Amino acid sequence: MRAAALLEREEAPCVSAIEMPEPLARACAWTERDDAPYARATQALHPVMTAAAASDERVAKRAQDSCSDSQLAHYAVTALIDEAELTPKPALVDRRGSGAHRDLDLAIMRRSAHALEPTFAALARTARRRGEPSALLRAELAQIGRAGEQDMLRATGGSNAHRGAIWIVGLLVAGASFADAALRLDPSAICRRAAQIACFPDRFAAATDSHGERARQRYQVGGARREAQEGFPHVIAVGLPALIAARERGIAEDAARVDALLSIMASLDDTCLLHRAGLAGLHAGQHGARRVLQAGGSSTRAGRDALAALERDLLSLNASPGGAADLLAATLFLDMLAHHDVSGS
Known part of the structure; x- marks a missing residue:
């Protein structure tokens, strides 16, 4: 009954409180809502994992022209692991230790990422099969994501290593699966398609209290x-440009990635920081990240000193910029796709 009511309820494709840029507002506005009866919708959703594997000649051709489902899943997992292993990061899990997290370490983060590979592949298959953003696709992807979250929790012994990344990176995987030879896996095009999916409501989601x-x-x-x-x-507009600019200045890859993370932290209203330490944690993260960048970034001595001070401040508040870390993983994922496109590998 609850699900049927959700199907019949009139909802705008995007959350009404959000003021979106005009191009994306138009992109969300064109999307069609599927008001099919509950029985038909649930029948369509029930065999998602199996149905997602089915493909016709059109879908197979699109996969050949862009990036296969297994490749997209591999890139997504690699991005999560690369983010986790990147060292040093302020108050986050890295090669030095657990940061502000008592229930996570690098081994757990790796297990979580590998456990999500089938989920990312299923997200790609389903989006490629549907061919365009829709309310039904949004519901199918959400069901796959929720199943993936359970896989993650089993792999980590109940620790939430990548719940946010399933949403962020998973949407980008779906957006990338639409790409064809004409789009050439362009990051902006991928993000636009992922945004169109995100603008649809998840009609079968229970009320969340995360x-x-x-x-x-x-x-x-x-x-x-x-x-x-x-x-x-x-x-x-932040992570990728910062990463590219650092590379162009000849900064080593790890330092370039840390600077990209700090650039994201400097302006992001990170709900992980807010949850753990309120506005004090958010301000410490944002202002501390800006100080590192103003000192020349993590590749300079002054920048490293500022980075160490930022970490001390966050650890004293038991705060960790997990939202920025998820967006760094998304940045690395799109960066890998861009290199896949250039090399044709």
Whole structure:
């Protein structure tokens, strides 16, 4: 009965409180809502994992022209592991230790990432099969994501290693699966398609009471939902440009990635920081990240000193910038796709 009511309820494709850029607002506005009866919708959703594997000649041709489902899943997992292994990161799990997390370490993060590979592949297959954003696709992807979350929890012994990344990176995997030879896996095009998917409501989702959702409501910030619906601005307009600019200056790859993380932290209203330490944690993360960048970045001695000070401040607050870490993983994922396209590998 609850699901049927959700299907019949009139809802805008995007959350009404969000003021979106005009191009993305138009992209969300054109989407069609599927008001099919509950029985038909649930029948369509029941065999998602099996049905997603089916493909016709058109889908197979699209896969050949872009990046296969297994490749997309591999890139997604690699991005999660690369983010986890990147060292040093302020108060986050890395090669040195667990940061501000008592229930996570690098081995757990790796297990979690590998456990999600079938989920990412299923997300890609389903999006490629549907061929365009729709309410039904949004519901199918959500069901796959929820199943993937359970796989993650089993792999980690109950620790939430990558719940946010399933949403952020998973949407980008789906957006990338639409890409064909003409789009050439362009990061902006991928983010636009992922945003169109995110603008549809998840009609079968139970009311959520996650840490991030509570922080989003309490502090009136956008969170991961708005980030996706607005086209991943902290990836496209912050993370990727910072990564590319650092490389062009000859900065070593690890330092370039840390600087990309800090650039994201400097402006992101990170709900992980807000949940753990409120506005004090958010301000410590943002201001500390800016100080590192103003000192020349993590590749300079002054920048490393500022980075160490930032970590001390966050650890004293038991705060960790997990939202920024998820967006760095998304940045690395799109960066890998761009290199896949250039090399044709």
